[in-house]
Structures are given as C-alpha cells and as structure tokens.
Amino acid sequence: MSGQLELEGLTRRFGTVTALDHLSFTVPSGQVIGFLGPNGAGKTTTMRAVFGLTDLDAGVVTWNGAPIGDAQRRRFGYMPEERGLYPGMLVGEQVEYLARLHGMSPHDGYREAASWLERLGLADRVRSKVETLSHGNQQRVQLAAALAHHPEMLLLDEPLAGLDPAGIDAISEVLVEQARAGCCVLLSSHQLDQVEDLCESVTIIDHGRLVVSGRVDDLATSGPRRLVVRVDGDRDAQWARNLPGVTISEVGGGEARLVLDAGVDSDAVLRAATLAGRLTEFVFARRRLSEVFREALG
C-alpha cells in the first residue's frame, strides 16, 4: 500500500473570493504531512477538492499520476473539519456502515469496525448513540470511520482539535502507525506544537497559494541563527529590544527567542544579557514550527 497524491494548479473561486490560486504540491506516502495555514487559507477547500466535494475552476488532482475516479476515491479516508456522523445512529453500526460504503463486505466491515473501536478505546460504547458521546470520543469514532476500510490515503481536517493530551497521543500513535505501513497521511491543524512532534514534513499555504513546503527538520535548521535567553527579572526581554541586528521572535514564560542577523556576534548578545540581570539560560536553538509559520506568512 503506497502511492502519491499530486495536486497540480488547483484554482477555485467563490464569486470574488479566490480560495485556491494555482495551488500545487505533492503528498508522498510513508510519512505524516502537516497541512498548515491561517483561517481561510484554503486548506478545507483543498481537501474537499481531492474528494470531488467542490468543483474546481482549474487544476487536477491525481493519485500515482492518474486522475482520481469514484473507485479510487473510495480507497481514501476522510475526516472533515466539522465532524460528520449521524447523531442518532449507534457507534458500531455507523462505523460499519461507512466502511461498507467504501466497498467492504458485511463481514469485514463489521470486524474492522469492532477492531478499530476497540483500538481507540471505545469497545464499551459500540451500542451507544453517537450523540451521547463526548466530543473527544466522537472524534475517535470519526477516526475509526476514516480508518476502517484500510485506506491508501488519509485526509484529516483538524483531527486534533479539542482533544485532551491522552486523545492527541492516541490519535497521533495511530496516524504514525498508518504512515509507517505505507499510507499517505495529510492532516491540517492549528496546533503547531503537536504538528511539529507528529509530522515529518509540512506544507504551508496562504490565500490559496503555496508558501512553504519541506521536511520539518530542514525547516527547523534553515534560516538565521536563534538564541533562547532567560534573564531573571526581565520577563518581557526589554534588554534585547534595542540590540542591533537582533529580532525578538517570541517571548513567553520569562524566555525570549531571538533571531540574529548574519553579522551579529553572539558574544555581544551574551554581554548585553549579563548586564540586564542574572542569566539562567543562553542556548542556540532550532527554529520552531510556529516560527516557520509566522515567518512564512510575513
């Protein structure tokens, strides 16, 4: 089970609004890919375009080089942003039903539904109605529905939203396992810390256009040098605000993340920090994904 999703020149306009603007990128199998962008960037429209849920003004979506038809689409798993389940239907029957709509036999659909619900900790809720479940558990049911037919590709729109740490860990584990098994996994999220931990690569879009795409490790080590500095008694990093060639990237929890221009001497920064107060931390750091995101969007 391996393949590659290719999006080529996707363009979609809603009246005067351009949701996708000649968007092109590739989603290879075997890794979890983060799909990032601010609200309204076009992430959901892109995912819907893959499933033919929105008409395109231009562009084509292919799987292993071939246009995606009905039969191929049934081999994909989809988890929409606003969860899509029948509120009054029993959990087990719902997952089995959706698996069968994707082409599974009655026996396999039943078995896989039971297996995934057990794996996601919902074995005792198989006979419950979806509407009686908590948000987190409904999220797990939705994931089970996306996985039960053993998809070749998973498209997950905000799968981690609203989950507690245990829920995030459970879903992350499953997604990594699927990717290792050769599945193509693309997920969108605004929780950049989780995406950084989970994804090997990210694609960032804005206003329907591709902004950045690459491996998380490469993006983290690229760009100017970064320092993490903690000075007691100066939680807002006032000491660094007027340093030439130094930009404050983030300030939080008494810690300042600084970006150094090419010619800046780090020793000069160290001296300035020492003069400002008791220095408790001074280390070179990788670029965080949140920094990549902010810098990419300007």
Add this chain to the structure above:
Amino acid sequence: MKPTLLVIAVIAAVTLRIWLWRRRRRTPAARDHTNWGPVHGGVGLVAAREMRERFRSRIFLVGTAIILAVVAAAIVIPTLNSGKTTPERVGVVGNLSAGARSAVESSATSNATTVHFRTVATSTQAATDLRAGLLDLVVIDGRTLEVNTAISPSDSSTNASFIQAVAQNLSYVVAFQDAHLTAAQVHTLEISKALPVASLQPAKPSRASHVNSVALTGVILIFVMLSQYNTWILIGVMEEKSSRVIEVLLSALRPIQLLSGKVAGIGLVAFAQATLIVVFALSLSKGVGSNLFHGTAPLVLASTIVWLVVGYAFYCWVYAAAGSMAERQDQVQTLAFPLSLPMIFGYIVALTGASSGAPSELVKVLAYLPPTAPFAMPVLVGFSAVTWWEFAASVVFSLVCTIGVAQLAARIYRRAILRTGRRVKIREVVSRRVA
C-alpha cells in the same frame, strides 16, 4: 403430510443460514481486508440504513399503532352496533291471525331486527305496559296499532322503521280480510313479486355511502402518509447536511446514489406501512363480518396504494431538493409550507368530492394533474367515474412528469447539499453557472 415436511425444511434452512451468518460475524476470516469492487450496492446500503432507522424509530412504531387502532375502530364499531339489535317487543291484544303475525315478522326481518310477541289481556294493561316501556308496539285485534310516543316522519331508527313497516304490511292483511278473499287468493297475493322494469340504458353506478367512506379513508390515508414520509425526507436530507455527515458520505458515493437510496428506503417503508394497513383492514373486515369492503371498495383500496406510491415518487424528489437547500429547522419550515400547498389543495377538493356524493368537475380535472392526482383519482374510482384507461393514463402522465421532476431535483440536490452557511436560494442552484 407434505406441507408439514415443507415447513420443517424451510425452518431448518433458515436456521442454518442464520447460524452460518452469525458464525461468520464472530470468526475472523482469512480473507483480504479490502474489497475494492465498485459499490453497486451503495444505493442498496443507503436504502437499507434508512429502512432500519425508520423501522426502529419510536415515532414510526407509535404512528403505525395509532393508524391501525383507528382503522380497527372504523371497521369494528359499526358491526358492534348492528349485531346488538334488541328484539321488538310487540303486545298482542285479542286475536292475531297467522297472516297478520307473519306480516309483523316480515316487517322485523326487513329492518334487520327480530320480534318478540307477548299476549296482553286488555288494552288498558297494554297501554300501561307501553307507558312503562315494557312494550314497543301493541296490536289490538289485528287492526289497531298503539305506541307510547308518536313516530316522527324524520325518525330513521330501527324501531320507527319497524313500526312503519308493520303499519303498512298489516294494512294489506286487513284489506284482504275486508275484501273477503279466499285463502288461496290471499296466498297468491302474498307470494306475488314485483314486476320487472325494462330499461333503455344500463343502471348508473351505485353510490352507496360505504364506497364514499372508503374513498374518503383512502384520501385521508394518502394525505397523512405522504405528509409523513415527505417530511422524513425533508428532515433527513437537512440533518445530513447540518451534521456534515454528508461530506463523509459523498466522499464514497455520488450524490445521485445517496439521494436514490434515501428515497427508495423511505419509499419502501411507506409502501410496507400502507400494505400492512390495507391487509389489516381487509383481514379484520372479513373476520368481524363487516360489509365495509364490499362492492367497489377493494378497487378503491388498490387504487389508494397505487396513488400512494405514485404520489410519493412525485413528491419525494421535490422534498429532497428542498431539504438540500436548508440547514436549520426554521429553514425547513419555510421551505415545507409552499411545497405542501398543492397537496393541501388536492386533499381538500378530493375530500369535499368524496363527502358530497358526486365528484365535481374540479375533481375530474385534478385527477390528471400529478401534484393533485394522488388525492382526486381514488375519489373518481370510488364513484366508478373513471375508466381503466383513464386511470392508467393519469398514472403514466404522473410518472413521466416524475422523471422530469427527479432530474431537476437531483441537479438542485447536487449543487446545494454541500453549500453551508446561509440558506441556498433556488435561482442559485438551477442556473447554468454555479458560483
């Protein structure tokens, strides 16, 4: 013996099949996980889900029970009244000839009742018994009749009809006696039959009141069921859209597959419910000896089922398209009202026609228009005011129009079902270019 063996064989086969099926569900199979064959069964799966959910719903079970109870009451109550006729108590003062006695008895028979004679010694005693309510009628010397309260000309009760019949029949007996006819002559007169009346044209159809009742019931049944099942479709489509499950469904199915499965599933539930009601009504009617389903009534019932199916086929697409344009309950109300107007109009006109004893010209016209034909045509059948080919022509015309309506509805559904946010306007989804 053969039928018994056959029944045992069928039971054994069904049991074995269920056991194998349950075993398959429990035992992990060694087959491949994936069965990527084309989902020809997608429509069937959607229909099966709709049927399962509807049959399970409390509203369906309670609704069906209420309809069956109403039908049972309509059939059984009239038979209870007819079966409990009390005998007419006739007091006899003086002599009552055999011919006169026979005339009284035949008067009772013709009014579907019986008679109980009691000899009373004097007319004074008879008057006392009449006042006390111990007697219904007193015959004095076979020539004079007495009752406690005068019979009103408008009184149509069994008792009044019986007394009027006795008065008439006894008058003949008295007349025969006064004419001093011989016994043989009296007998000849008694067994005389009415002369046959020749006619230039065949008789016009009977308009017995029970036929109108069945047509009336059929129209009400069609209206109630069409309203119920169309609302199910409207709400069902709207809920799929508002719960966003539609996105998951359409990632595996085409819109037309989903829509077809939904209308087929709910339609089969409607047909099953209607068939259950009709079979129940016919069985109960036969069981209790009701005369409700005699004459053209079975034909009216059959046409009711036909028009329920044809009417559902016509309206279901319209309501599905409307449901795809709504996302909230209040939007559904706004959309449902104008859609229900043709149904309400057809229903009221048909109901009035069935109650009036003769179908109006308007009913005859509406019987050929697809939105109103499901209500008007069964009324024409009830009055035998339509030929088989006129009936068939109306069905065919409705089905042809249904094809056009279905195509337009599928187009609206496909364009509107994934558009969220505000209510979709009709002109936005029927235009050639979609924003």
